[in-house]
Amino acid sequence: xxxxxxxxxxxxxxxxxxxxxxxxxxxxxxxxxxxxxxxxxxxxxxxxxxxxxxxxxxxxxxxxxxxxxxxxxxxxxxxxxxxxxxxxxxxxxxxxxxxxxxxxxxxxxxxxxxxxxxxxxxxxxxxxxxxxxxxxxxxxxxxxxxxxxxxxxxxxxxxxxxxxxxxxxxxxxxxxxxxxxxxxxxxxxxxxxxxxxxxxxxxxxxxxxxxxxxxxxxxxxxxxxxxxxxxxxxxxxxxxxxxxxxxxxxxxxxxxxxxxxxxxxxxxxxxxxxxxxxxxxxxxxxxxxxxxxxxxxxxxxxxxxxxxxxxxxxxxxxxxxxxxxxxxxxxxxxxxxxxxxxxxxxxxxxxxxxxxxxxxxxxxxxxxxxxxxxxxx
Ligand code: PMH
Numbered sequence: 352x353x354x355x356x357x358x359x360x361x362x363x364x365x366x367x368x369x370x371x372x373x374x375x376x377x378x379x380x381x382x383x384x385x386x387x388x389x390x391x392x393x394x395x396x397x398x399x400x401x402x403x404x405x406x407x408x409x410x411x412x413x414x415x416x417x418x419x420x421x422x423x424x425x426x427x428x429x430x431x432x433x434x435x436x437x438x439x440x441x442x443x444x445x446x447x448x449x450x451x452x453x454x455x456x457x458x459x460x461x462x463x464x465x466x467x468x469x470x471x472x473x474x475x476x477x478x479x480x481x482x483x484x485x486x487x488x489x490x491x492x493x494x495x496x497x498x499x500x501x502x503x504x505x506x507x508x509x510x511x512x513x514x515x516x517x518x519x520x521x522x523x524x525x526x527x528x529x530x531x532x533x534x535x536x537x538x539x540x541x542x543x544x545x546x547x548x549x550x551x552x553x554x555x556x557x558x559x560x561x562x563x564x565x566x567x568x569x570x571x572x573x574x575x576x577x578x579x580x581x582x583x584x585x586x587x588x589x590x591x592x593x594x595x596x597x598x599x600x601x602x603x604x605x606x607x608x609x610x611x612x613x614x615x616x617x618x619x620x621x622x623x624x625x626x627x628x629x630x631x632x633x634x635x636x637x638x639x640x641x642x643x644x645x646x647x648x649x650x651x652x653x654x655x656x657x658x659x660x661x662x663x664x665x666x667x668x669x670x671x672x673x674x675x676x677x678x679x680x681x682x683x684x685x686x687x688x689x690x691x692x693x694x695x696x697x698x699x700x701x702x703x704x705x706x707x708x709x710x711x712x713x714x715x716x717x718x719x720x721x722x723x724x725x726x727x728x
Contacts, residue, residue: 352660353566356523357511357721359636359721360604360605360607360636360682361603361604361605361636361637361641361720362602362603362604362720362722363600363601363602363603363713363716363720363721363722363723364600364601364602364603364689364722364723364724364725365398365399365402365403365453365599365600365722365723365724365725366420366597366599366601366725366727367402367403367406367599367724367725367726368725368726368727369581369597369598369599369727370398370403370406370407370410370579370581370599371406371407371409371410372410372595372597373578373579373580373581373596373599374387374389374406374407374410374411374412374476374575374579374594375410375411375580376594376595377562377563377573377575377578377579377594378410378411378412379594380562380563380566380593381562381569381573381593382566382569382602384571385413385566385569385570385571385572385573386412386413386414386572386573387411387412387572387573388405388412388413388414388415388416388439388555388572388573388574388575388576389404389406389407389408389411389412389414389415389416389575389576389579390415390416390417390421390558390575390576390579390720391403391404391407391415391416391417391426392416392417392418392419392422392438392576392687393418393714394422394718395580395715396448396576396577396580396710396713396714397592397600397712397714397715397716398580398599398600398713398722399722399724400417400422400425401425401426401429401431401723402425402722403579404431405431406594407579408431408433411478412595413433413434413572414433414434414435414436415416415433415434415435415436416435416436416437416438416574417435417436417437417438418435418437418438418439418556418560419437419439420441420442420445420448420449420454420456420632421439422437423437423449423452423454424452424454427452427453427454434453434455435453435454435455436454436455436456436457436479436514437449437454437455437457438457438481438483438574439457439489440457440463440489440589441456441457443463443466443467443469443470444466444470445470445604446467446470446471446476447472447473447474448473449476450471450473450474450475450476452636453477453478455477455478455479455513455514455613456476456477456478456479456495456577457478457479457480457481457489457516458478458479458480458481458482458500458504459480459481459482459489459490459491459500459501461496461499461500461503464500464503464504465503465508465629467510468507468509468510471493471509474509475508475509475510475511475525476509476510476511476686477511477513478504478510478511478512478513478514479512479513479516479553480497480500480501480512480514480515480551481515481516481517481518482497482515482517482540482591483517483538484532484534484536484537484538484540485519485520485529485532485533486517486518486519486520488518490517492542494544495577497540497544497582498513498543498544498547500548501526501576505549511553512551513552513553514551514552514553514554514555515544515551515554516553516554516555516556516574517537517552517556518558519531519533519534519556519557519558519560519561519664520533521533522557522558522560522564522565522584523559523560523562523584523585523587523588524585524587525587530561533556534556534568537556538638541554541677549700552571553571553572554570554571554572555569555570555572555573556569556570557569557573557574557575557587558573558574558575558576558577558580558584558623559575559576559579559584560576560584560585560588561573562578563578563584563588563591563592564588564591573623577633577709577710578592578593578596580598580599580600580713581596581597581599581600581691582596582598582698582699582710583699583709585598585689585708586699594668595614598688598697598698600688600698600713601686601688601689601690602637602686602687602688602689602716602720603622603684603685603686603687603689604635604636604637605635605636605681605682605683605684605685605687606633606635606655606679606680606681606682606683606685607635607636607670607681608634608681609631609632609633609675609678609679609681609705610632610682611629611630611631611678612626612629612630612632613626613629614626614627614628614629614630614715617664618632618663618664619648619663619664619665619666619667619671619672619718620664620665620667620670621664621665622674623664623665624663624664624665630674630675631674631675631676631677631678631679632663632672632673632674632675632687633655633660633672633675633679634670634671634672635653635670635671635672635673635685635687635719636657636669636670637669637670637671637687638666638667638668638669638670638671639666639667639668640668640717640719641669641716641717641718641719641720642715642716642717643666643671643687643716644666644705644715645666645669646704646705647661647662647663647666647701647704647705648662648664648671650704651701651704652696653673653685653686653687653696654685654686654687654689654690654694655673655675655679655683655684655685655686655691655693656679656683656691656692657691657692657693657694658676658694659694659696660673660674660675660676660693673685673690686691688701690714698712698713
């Protein structure tokens with residue numbers, strides 16, 4: 352366990368051995384010369400960017416990807432020295448900060464590159480060109496547009512375009528029509544660049560789903576996020592993953608109060624849970640301020656003494672209540688996500704209860720909950 356000090360008995364455990372094992376399995380699955388870029392944006396999908404980044408690099412990842420410059424700077428502030436790519440749009444006036452910290456930025460607009468040029472006082476800005484092949488999120492829309500802004504950078508010594516990439520919208524889906532269109536559109540764009548003698552050193556398109564399903568349709572790098580955390584990119588993908596993925600994130604707390612209430616008594620705000628019988632009620636010090644949102648009240652369950660127990664009444668800001676099968680001691684462990692004995696509550700189960708995707712679940716557990724980094728025991 353890490354030595355982080357905190358004064359509450361609610362914590363996230365991130366098993367870094369599981370992350371390392373996932374990274375190694377993914378790298379092994381790819382052709383030998385393909386490098387893995389570990390996507391650690393959004394605090395490594397809620398797992399903790401610095402610890403995950405260090406783990407991924409040790410396990411063989413070569414590059415880190417983040418969404419915004421601030422995330423890249425956090426990694427640099429923690430002595431991470433590998434190449435870092437910012438995938439999103441950065442303010443042109445901040446490009447010198449990127450140069451000073453050796454951070455690679457993404458570009459896809461003529462106006463951006465022109466303005467960025469006016470903000471460089473020293474050094475060279477390392478860049479990847481983002482082309483849009485179907486997401487319609489960010490990226491150039493045509494070969495001509497991509498060529499024009501690429502040439503603008505190649506004519507200026509302050510810019511160094513080292514890479515080109517696109518992003519798939521449907522690589523995790525059963526129907527591959529759209530994926531194939533995007534793939535073909537990207538390869539034909541690359542050929543048009545090649546015909547003009549323009550060869551990019553770093554080329555990447557594949558997220559977790561595409562890397563796992565089509566390892567041979569990758570380029571020099573892949574950008575892997577969700578699979579590194581041990582989660583399938585989509586339900587449809589679960590059967591298609593030919594190696595074990597180990598979920599790294601679990602969430603635990605401890606019972607702070609226990610009492611027996613009488614049939615007819617109510618629990619929590621609104622007094623809308625009414626005990627049918629005399630019942631043991633335990634209080635868990637986790638609430639919606641921790642990201643355990645109110646919609647998780649009512650039907651959902653947590654683990655106590657290796658058994659599933661239901662959450663009863665509304666989830667409060669800092670606490671919720673459970674219906675216990677028996678009296679338990681103050682300090683009894685509660686597992687909200689993870690394993691106890693033979694029972695397991697997976698991130699996918701919580702996502703399903705919330706009618707969302709697994710990506711969102713570790714991310715919604717707020718920073719008030721400390722992250723502890725554990726190893727296989
Ligand atoms: N590359 C880019 C540009 C991304 O936006 C993402 C994930 C990844 C790679 C990694 O994808 P994976 O986690 O499926 O492997 N981005 C997002 C997003 O914007 N919303 O959900 C996932």
